[in-house]
Amino acid sequence: MASHARPGHRFRDRYWSRIHFEESLLPLTEDRNFELYLNFIADMFMSDDGGLCVGTDASVYTNATSKKHTQSVAAGVLFSQGVEVNRFRWLVGRTTAPDAEQSAICRAIEGAVKRPCRHIAIFTDSIASAKRALDTSLHLSQSHSLRACKVLETWLEDDPLRWISFHFVPTKLKWRYQHLAHNYAASAYHRPVDFGSRVTFDRLRSESDSRIALRWAQSVANRPQHLGRDFLQLTTLGKKPKPTWSEAIAAHGKNKFLLWELGNTLRDVII
Structure with missing residues (x-):
């Protein structure tokens, strides 16, 4: 077991007071409330010389049953004092949406700690992927989490005043930094999957589940006399x-x- 993955020694266990996941926006059902709060947070970071804002997102080819697979794209845009200082975009292989989101967040962390800053704010539409990015326990993308936590640990140790926060941004809001990252990822060319492409276990499991569900649906369509026997027919959806x-x-x-x-x-x- 990796040293960072041992209970009590994990990254979030040791730096819990300097890592914040902003989920308090979830009760705010009105889009206007979301936008006002996000603008306040972004302006606060941008007015600070040591503040850095990063918008992240991923673009995934979602047709898992198609024979023509394309690679997912992860992207991020970095801003300092209201000016874009860097952006990144790369192919992450055949992955699920959470895998690609986590890859974008990990890459954003690695790029942000190289900038002269004390406070990092990452805006994402998946707080679950952000938590997984800093989860060093055993999971399918543990290697990416370990690498991100290692560079972030070094960054935090160099200055006790440094801290990082993750903020939830609904995609439908089309808000500033996160929307720029969304467009940057969506506009990328989705390269077809080849023999050298990376593939995650979650994607393989998703494709297997989709094929099984399609096979069951075809069996029901071909043998309607078996409805109510081999298959469960839902008469009241929802x-x-x-x-x-x-x-x-x-x-x-x-x-x-x-x-x-x-x-x-x-x-x-x-x-």
Whole structure:
């Protein structure tokens, strides 16, 4: 196990007071409230000589069942004192959206710590990917997290006044730095996947699940007589499936003997 991945020694365990994940915007349902708060945060960082704002996003080819796969693109744009100082964009291979988002955030961290700054604000539409980027425990993208945490640890140790924050930005808001990164990633050429392309396990699992779901759908279409036998047919979309015997239980709920018989039957079926 890597030294950074041991419980109690993990990066976020040791620097918890200097790493902030801003999720308080989630209760603000109005887009205007989101935008006002984000503008306030960005202006606060841009007015500071040591502030740095980074917008990140990724563009993923989402048709997992297609035979023509293209590589995902991760991008980021760095701003200091209201001026763009750097931007990056690269192919990350055949990945899922969370994998590509995490790759963009890790790359943003590596690029931001090279700039002369004390405060880093990363704006992303996936706080979960940001937390995963700083999660050194065992997971499928642990190597990227370890590398990002290593460079960030060195940056934090050099100055006790340094800190980093991650801010959630809804994509539909099309807000400043994050929207620039979104357009930069979306405008990139999606290169077809070749033999040298990187592929993540999450993407392979997603493609496998999609193929299985498609096969089941085709089986239902080809054999409609099996509906209600081999497959579950949902008549009320958006609601939880309800067993047909639930009404019988409700009708005979006071009959303890019937409930006892039903319990024994279910136990025998499960065993």
